[in-house]
Amino acid sequence: xxxxxxxxxxxxxxxxxxxxxxxxxxxxxxxxxxxxxxxxxxxxxxxxxxxxxxxxxxxxxxxxxxxxxxxxxxxxxxxxxxxxxxxxxxxxxxxxxxxxxxxxxxxxxxxxxxxxxxxxxxxxxxxxxxxxxxxxxxxxxxxxxxxxxxxxxxxxxxxxxxxxxxxxxxxxxxxxxxxxxxxxxxxxxxxxxxxxxxx
Amino acid sequence: xxxxxxxxxxxxxxxxxxxxxxxxxxxxxxxxxxxxxxxxxxxxxxxxxxxxxxxxxxxxxxxxxxxxxxxxxxxxxxxxxxxxxxxxxxxxxxxxxxxxxxxxxxxxxxxxxxxxxxxxxxxxxxxxxxxxxxxxxxxxxxxxxxxxxxxxxxxxxxxxxxxxxxxxxxxxxxxxxxxxxxxxxxxxxxxxxxxxxxxxxxxxxxxxxxxxxxxxxxxxxxxxxxxxxxxxxxxxxxxxxxxxxxxxxxxxxxxxxxxxxxxxxxxxxxxxxxxxxxxxxxxxxxxxxxxxxxxxxxxxxxxxxxxxxxxxxxxxxxxxxxxxxxxxxxxxxxxxxxxxxxxxxxxxxxxxxxxxxxxxxxxxxxxxxxxxxxxxxxxxxxxxxxxxxx
Numbered sequence: 030x031x032x033x034x035x036x037x038x039x040x041x042x043x044x045x046x047x048x049x050x051x052x053x054x055x056x057x058x059x060x061x062x063x064x065x066x067x068x069x070x071x072x073x074x075x076x077x078x079x080x081x082x083x084x085x086x087x088x089x090x091x092x093x094x095x096x097x098x099x100x101x102x103x104x105x106x107x108x109x110x111x112x113x114x115x116x117x118x119x120x121x122x123x124x125x126x127x128x129x130x131x132x133x134x135x136x137x138x139x140x141x142x143x144x145x146x147x148x149x150x151x152x153x154x155x156x157x158x159x160x161x162x163x164x165x166x167x168x169x170x171x172x173x174x175x176x177x178x179x180x181x182x183x184x185x186x187x188x189x190x191x192x193x194x195x196x197x198x199x200x201x202x203x204x205x206x207x208x209x210x211x212x213x214x215x216x217x218x219x220x221x222x223x224x225x226x227x228x
Numbered sequence: 229x230x231x232x233x234x235x236x237x238x239x240x241x242x243x244x245x246x247x248x249x250x251x252x253x254x255x256x257x258x259x260x261x262x263x264x265x266x267x268x269x270x271x272x273x274x275x276x277x278x279x280x281x282x283x284x285x286x287x288x289x290x291x292x293x294x295x296x297x298x299x300x301x302x303x304x305x306x307x308x309x310x311x312x313x314x315x316x317x318x319x320x321x322x323x324x325x326x327x328x329x330x331x332x333x334x335x336x337x338x339x340x341x342x343x344x345x346x347x348x349x350x351x352x353x354x355x356x357x358x359x360x361x362x363x364x365x366x367x368x369x370x371x372x373x374x375x376x377x378x379x380x381x382x383x384x385x386x387x388x389x390x391x392x393x394x395x396x397x398x399x400x401x402x403x404x405x406x407x408x409x410x411x412x413x414x415x416x417x418x419x420x421x422x423x424x425x426x427x428x429x430x431x432x433x434x435x436x437x438x439x440x441x442x443x444x445x446x447x448x449x450x451x452x453x454x455x456x457x458x459x460x461x462x463x464x465x466x467x468x469x470x471x472x473x474x475x476x477x478x479x480x481x482x483x484x485x486x487x488x489x490x491x492x493x494x495x496x497x498x499x500x501x502x503x504x505x506x507x508x509x510x511x512x513x514x515x516x517x518x519x520x521x522x523x524x525x526x527x528x529x530x531x532x533x534x535x536x537x538x539x540x541x542x543x544x545x546x547x548x549x550x551x552x553x554x555x556x557x558x559x560x561x562x563x564x565x566x567x568x569x570x571x572x573x574x575x576x577x578x579x580x581x582x583x584x585x586x587x588x589x590x591x592x593x594x595x596x597x598x599x600x601x602x603x604x605x606x607x608x609x610x611x612x613x614x615x616x617x618x
Contacts, residue, residue, distance in 0.1 A: 079602065
């Protein structure tokens, strides 16, 4: 299993109701269904990935995240997960609102545009960064809303979103000591566990 | 030449080949939802593939408005076309008869061999005609459970249907939750919209106002409301296709070289609809058409659950697969989404996909690659779940 998904799976309780936004090939949900008996659903738009999910017996629902999540009732899930997708939706701020409306908690992961490699690309080369955790060129990237950890945390503060937990890793999803000291400089990918302000 | 063509179709490795319809006879009274009791009834059905020892690999295929039991294969070597869903049922096809035992029947009230308006009423000794009682989707499903009992099938691996067929699968899930492992709802809806009922009513009026209808006793008069049936079918056909699909298929092509600016059939689309309408009026019984469209209109499983579809579906124990088609405006993608949303709220296992297609509601009968790929994947996973107990 992908290292990032293993980290997320650890954060989910057995029997939980899980909504995975942009579930890809259903790896996380298949794992959670088999090991933690979760009641999980994944939203996906790519036909081939949907077929792969079906081959795994995953509850995959074809739905475009940019059309909103209005069809999901408030407080209807224990955990809403979004891995490496927040940066590619049209309105990440509204998406975050919706996720916290639907789920008691959320897990969000995204690539850090403040990582030192990105900074070096722009500062020294004057070019948009292409790195292991950001492999696209500026013209074909699905990542239309890149941000740094600091940007994201500021958005959470403005929205009153509670950051319950944060885990910073490199592009191979490993945590190295320096990342905990200077996360926004050395971290490539972050995992945030979030809750509503009321919680 | 045509015969040779048939022979080669028949012997193709992915054809179920020659099939012989069978008849299930229910000899006890059967009370219908409308309050009328049938003293007995018959259902004509076909099966493809073999039931395994555990009887766990049965698949029930439910037909739509004008369908019947002959879903796959050929009745005889000279038959010009195979069953209506032959592209989907057979060895190596999405509903793989090497893995599944497929049951396909003609519903109660039908006109292809099951007890219906054309059958003899034992109380009068003559055909039921317009006196055949109203049947509902629930009645169909209950009659199907009796056929399943007779075949030794306790639980279907899947119950599959498009359009009105999907509605039967949904009703099964609600009324007999422990008797199916999966329900596959294709181009379906949890109830008809006002627009849908309106189309059905126009079709019915075409039949009812045909001078040859004779209050449904056309047989006694030695006649048939051909024009009414033809118009009903022509209207139906337009609503089963999409604007784009019709443009692609017919455009403004003319039957002959140039416009004659007369009143006769000029455009290919007219010729096509006339042909479809005429051949339908020769094959289909008008009273059955009225009855089937009524069953469609009345279908609304949530009604007895305080109009709450979530509550209705909360009884279900099976998993669901919901498929819809982009240009289907008769049973639109939105209607399927309503079902999916209700299933998620009811905490049921559900997968769903939306297939890109230009062919409107008719898409569910067509071998669209993406559609068949994903249906094959689902059926393959089901086969894995029930275990190959052969």
